[in-house]
Amino acid sequence: MPNPLSPGWRRRLPVPTALAAATAVMLLVSPATATTPVAPPADTGPIAGEQADVVQVLLDGTAELDALVATGVDLDHHVERTESGVVAHAVVTPSEARRLAAAGFTLGEVLYRPADARARVAERDATIAEHAAENREFAAAAADPTAPDVSDVKIIRADYYTSGTSQILSVEAKWAQGQTAANTLTVERDSGPGTAIGSGGTQTISRFVDAGVYLYHRGAATVTSRPEYVRITSPTGDVAVAKVREWLPTPETSPEGPGYQKDFVTSYLTPTELYARIHELAAQFPDLAEIVELPYKTNGYRRHAQAVLGTANASRVAVDSLAWGHEGGNGISVELVNPGAGNAALGVSVSGTHIRVNLATDGAGTVTSTAAQVVAALNSGAGSLVRAYTYRGSTGTGVVAPAARTQLTDDLSAPATVSRDPHPVYAIRIGKHRDGSKPGVLAYAQEHAREWVPPLVTIETAERLLRNYGHDGRTRQLLNNLDIWIAPSINPDGGHYSFYDFNSQRKNMTNHCPLTGAADFLGRDSWGVDNNRNYTEYSLFDGYSGASSSCTSGTYAGPSELSEPENRNLDWLASRPNIKFSMNLHSSGNYFMWSPGAYALPDRTSAPRPTLAQESFFWGASSRILTAIKQHRNMAVTPARTGPISDVLYSAAGNSGDMLWYKYGIYAWNFEVGTSFQPDWEEAHAETMEFSNGLVELMRVARDFDTDRQRPTSTLAVAPSSTAGMVNVTFDVSEPASVFYTLDGAAPTYESTLYGSAGVREGGETLTVPVGTTVNWFAVDAAGNVEKNYRPDGNGKNYRKGTAVLPTS
Numbered sequence: 001m002p003n004p005l006s007p008g009w010r011r012r013l014p015v016p017t018a019l020a021a022a023t024a025v026m027l028l029v030s031p032a033t034a035t036t037p038v039a040p041p042a043d044t045g046p047i048a049g050e051q052a053d054v055v056q057v058l059l060d061g062t063a064e065l066d067a068l069v070a071t072g073v074d075l076d077h078h079v080e081r082t083e084s085g086v087v088a089h090a091v092v093t094p095s096e097a098r099r100l101a102a103a104g105f106t107l108g109e110v111l112y113r114p115a116d117a118r119a120r121v122a123e124r125d126a127t128i129a130e131h132a133a134e135n136r137e138f139a140a141a142a143a144d145p146t147a148p149d150v151s152d153v154k155i156i157r158a159d160y161y162t163s164g165t166s167q168i169l170s171v172e173a174k175w176a177q178g179q180t181a182a183n184t185l186t187v188e189r190d191s192g193p194g195t196a197i198g199s200g201g202t203q204t205i206s207r208f209v210d211a212g213v214y215l216y217h218r219g220a221a222t223v224t225s226r227p228e229y230v231r232i233t234s235p236t237g238d239v240a241v242a243k244v245r246e247w248l249p250t251p252e253t254s255p256e257g258p259g260y261q262k263d264f265v266t267s268y269l270t271p272t273e274l275y276a277r278i279h280e281l282a283a284q285f286p287d288l289a290e291i292v293e294l295p296y297k298t299n300g301y302r303r304h305a306q307a308v309l310g311t312a313n314a315s316r317v318a319v320d321s322l323a324w325g326h327e328g329g330n331g332i333s334v335e336l337v338n339p340g341a342g343n344a345a346l347g348v349s350v351s352g353t354h355i356r357v358n359l360a361t362d363g364a365g366t367v368t369s370t371a372a373q374v375v376a377a378l379n380s381g382a383g384s385l386v387r388a389y390t391y392r393g394s395t396g397t398g399v400v401a402p403a404a405r406t407q408l409t410d411d412l413s414a415p416a417t418v419s420r421d422p423h424p425v426y427a428i429r430i431g432k433h434r435d436g437s438k439p440g441v442l443a444y445a446q447e448h449a450r451e452w453v454p455p456l457v458t459i460e461t462a463e464r465l466l467r468n469y470g471h472d473g474r475t476r477q478l479l480n481n482l483d484i485w486i487a488p489s490i491n492p493d494g495g496h497y498s499f500y501d502f503n504s505q506r507k508n509m510t511n512h513c514p515l516t517g518a519a520d521f522l523g524r525d526s527w528g529v530d531n532n533r534n535y536t537e538y539s540l541f542d543g544y545s546g547a548s549s550s551c552t553s554g555t556y557a558g559p560s561e562l563s564e565p566e567n568r569n570l571d572w573l574a575s576r577p578n579i580k581f582s583m584n585l586h587s588s589g590n591y592f593m594w595s596p597g598a599y600a601l602p603d604r605t606s607a608p609r610p611t612l613a614q615e616s617f618f619w620g621a622s623s624r625i626l627t628a629i630k631q632h633r634n635m636a637v638t639p640a641r642t643g644p645i646s647d648v649l650y651s652a653a654g655n656s657g658d659m660l661w662y663k664y665g666i667y668a669w670n671f672e673v674g675t676s677f678q679p680d681w682e683e684a685h686a687e688t689m690e691f692s693n694g695l696v697e698l699m700r701v702a703r704d705f706d707t708d709r710q711r712p713t714s715t716l717a718v719a720p721s722s723t724a725g726m727v728n729v730t731f732d733v734s735e736p737a738s739v740f741y742t743l744d745g746a747a748p749t750y751e752s753t754l755y756g757s758a759g760v761r762e763g764g765e766t767l768t769v770p771v772g773t774t775v776n777w778f779a780v781d782a783a784g785n786v787e788k789n790y791r792p793d794g795n796g797k798n799y800r801k802g803t804a805v806l807p808t809s
C-alpha cells in the first residue's frame with residue numbers, strides 16, 4: 001500500500017456507470033481500467049503562462065473526493081452532494097485538466113474562465129476611472145468663473161432620524177478638492193424652522209475614499225433638536241445649503257437601529273488599498289482604533305529575473321539573476337551565439353549586464369556545447385550576475401540551440417506603487433479599551449490570494465463599527481466591551497499577484513521548489529505555500545489528509561509547519577490571550593464551518609470533535625449569524641453547508657481554524673463567502689453586505705456570550721390546518737435560540753431537525769403534521785445555554801414534550 005500522503009500518489013477509483021449515465025451530457029472522459037494504478041503526473045502544478053479555469057469534477061462519492069484531494073489539485077471551496085455523487089470545483093489550467101482526465105477523473109462544465117477575471121479587473125478600473133472623472137468634472141465646473149451659482153461644495157443628502165432616545169443627523173457632501181485635500185468639512189445646523197443657521201451647533205464630516213478615489217464626505221452625529229436646514233462652507237469659502245429630510249425608520253426586527261450606516265465599499269480593493277483604508281480609518285478614529293503591524297513581513301511581491309533557453313528538456317538552460325528582478329535582475333540579458341566557424345571554444349563574455357555565450361563547434365562548424373557545459377560556463381564566467389542550471393534535474397546532455405539575446409525578467413506587472421519589498425502585514429484593532437481586558441474577536445481574510453470579496457467584508461465591518469459608534473447605542477456596546485482585531489489581507493504578496501499577474505493565484509509567492517524541480521521561469525505560477533495548510537494542528541506533517549508536500553501543488557503545505565511569515569503572523573494574532581472568537585473569511589460556496597477540519601486516511605480518523613456543549617454554542621451562534629446574513633437579500637446558508645469543515649467540505653490538514661480551536665481554544669468559524677472568487681461587482685457588493693451583517697453579528701454573539709447565563713424557554717403552539725387530519729405547529733422561544741425537534745417520539749439531539757433558524761426574529765416556519773403527532777424538542781441559545789439544563793446526547797430525559805392537538809376552547 002503506498003503512503004497516501006506521499007506526493008503524486010493517487011487512488012484510482014472506478015467511475016460507476018450510474019454516475020456516467022447521469023452526467024452523459026457533460027464532457028466525459030473514459031476512465032482507465034479501474035484496477036490499474038496510474039503513474040503520477042510529472043508536474044502537478046500549472047505551467048506558467050497558462051491561466052486557470054474553474055472546472056467541475058464529477059465524483060461518485062466522498063472516497064473519490066478524498067482521492068481527488070490527495071492529488072494535491074487546487075480545489076475551490078465548493079463541494080456539492082447531489083443524487084448521483086459529489087461535484088467539486090477544481091482550479092486547473094488546460095494541461096492540468098488533461099492530467100486529471102488521464103488519471104480517470106470525470107470533468108464537467110467549465111464554470112469560470114480567465115476572461116471572467118479580466119472582465120472583473122476591467123470593471124473595477126472603469127468604476128475607479130468613472131469616479132475620478134466625476135471628481136475632475138466637478139472640480140472643473142466649480143473652478144469655472146463663468147458658471148453661475150456653482151459652489152465647490154455640494155450637499156448630497158442630510159437625513160434626520162431617531163435611534164432609541166437619541167436624535168441623529170447624517171450628512172453626505174461632495175467637495176471639489178476632496179481628491180487631493182484631506183480636510184474634514186464642518187456642517188452648521190439650525191435648531192428648527194425659522195431659527196438661525198448655526199443655532200443647532202456644528203458637526204464635522206470626513207472623506208470617504210475607496211480604491212484611492214475620493215467619493216464624498218460623510219458622517220453622523222447626535223443632535224438635540226431636529227434641524228430644518230444645514231450649511232457647509234468649504235475651505236475655499238464656497239457655500240452649500242440643504243434641507244434636512246426625515247429618514248425612514250428601519251424595521252423593528254432589525255438588529256441595526258434606525259439610521260445605522262453601512263455600504264462603504266464601491267469596488268474591489270488590492271492589498272495595498274486595503275491597508276491604506278484601515279490606516280485612514282485608524283487616523284480618523286484615534287480613540288477607537290489603532291493599526292498594529294504584525295511581527296513578520298512577507299517575503300515580498302518580488303522574484304528573481306529568469307529565462308529558460310531552448311525547447312527540448314535535455315538541451316534547456318535555465319538562468320536566474322542573483323539580484324531580485326526590480327533590483328537589477330530585469331536588466332540582464334543572455335545570448336547563445338553560434339560563432340560560425342570551426343573548432344571554436346566555449347566561452348562567456350560579460351559586457352555590463354549582457355552575457356554573451358560563444359558556443360563551441362567541431363571542425364565542420366557545427367555547435368557541440370551541451371546544456372550542462374553551457375551551465376558550467378555561465379556559472380564560472382557570469383557567476384556574479386546569474387545562476388544557471390539544467391532543466392528540472394536533466395543531466396543536460398543535449399546540444400543547445402543558439403539563442404538570440406534574451407532579457408531575463410521577473411515578469412511582474414503590478415505598477416510601481418505596489419512595493420516589491422518584504423511587505424508588512426497590518427491589522428486594525430478596534431475597541432474603546434484595547435488593553436487586553438475585554439474579550440477579543442479576530443477576523444481575518446485573504447489567506448487565499450484570489451478570494452477578493454472576503455477582504456471587503458472585513459473593511460465594511462470595520463467601517464460599520466467605527467462610523468456607527470457615535471450615534472448607535474448597540475454599536476457603542478460592542479466597541480466599549482470588545483477588543484476587535486481585523487486583518488483584511490493575510491497574504492498581500494499573493495493578493496497583488498492575483499490582481500496584476502495571475503488571477504487564479506491561491507498561495508503566497510514564495511518559491512520552495514528545488515533547482516532540480518520547478519524553480520525555473522516556467523514554473524513560476526505554481527510556486528507558493530497554501531497559507532491555509534501551513535499551521536500546526538492536524539497538519540500534513542502530523543499525517544492528516546488534504547494537503548500536499550509537492551511545491552507546485554495548490555495545497556502545498558510548505559517545508560514545515562509555520563514556515564511562512566503569513567502563518568506566523570496569524571499564530572501571533574491567535575496567541576493574544578484574550579481572543580475568544582474568530583472568523584476566517586474565504587470564498588466561495590456559501591458555507592459556514594468550524595472544527596474539526598481534518599481527518600487522516602484511510603479510515604477518516606477525525607481530529608477530535610467538540611463536546612456537546614461546545615457544539616451547542618457553535619450551532620446556537622451560527623443560527624444568529626446566518627439569520628443576520630439572510631436579512632440582506634434572503635440568501636440562506638443551508639444547514640447542509642453549516643457544520644464541521646470535514647463534514648460539509650473536505651479534509652484540509654493544517655488549516656487555520658483548527659489551529660485556533662485546538663491550540664488556543666478560540667471559537668473559530670470559517671465563512672465561505674458567495675458564489676465565486678471574483679464575481680461581477682453587483683454580486684460582490686451584495687455578498688460584502690450580507691457577510692458583513694454576519695460578521696457584525698459575531699461581535700454581538702461575543703458580547704452576549706460574555707454576559708449571558710440565562711437559559712432559553714420555549715413553547716409549542718398548535719393551530720388548525722386547511723388540510724383534513726393535519727394541524728400547524730410552531731415553536732416560540734424566549735430569546736434568540738435554536739430549536740431542535742423530533743416528530744417520531746425520539747429524544748431530540750443536535751442531529752435532530754433544526755427548526756427554521758431564522759425563526760426567532762421573523763417568526764418561525766410552520767410545520768404541518770398529522771393530528772396527534774408527538775413533538776419532542778429543546779431550545780439552545782447562542783451562549784450554549786440549553787433549555788431546562790437538558791443534555792442533548794440522546795440519553796437525557798429532560799427535553800420538552802408535546803402533542804400536536806388543537807387546544808380545547
Ligand SMILES: [Zn+2]
Pocket residue numbers: 077447448451586587
Ligand atoms: Zn480560501
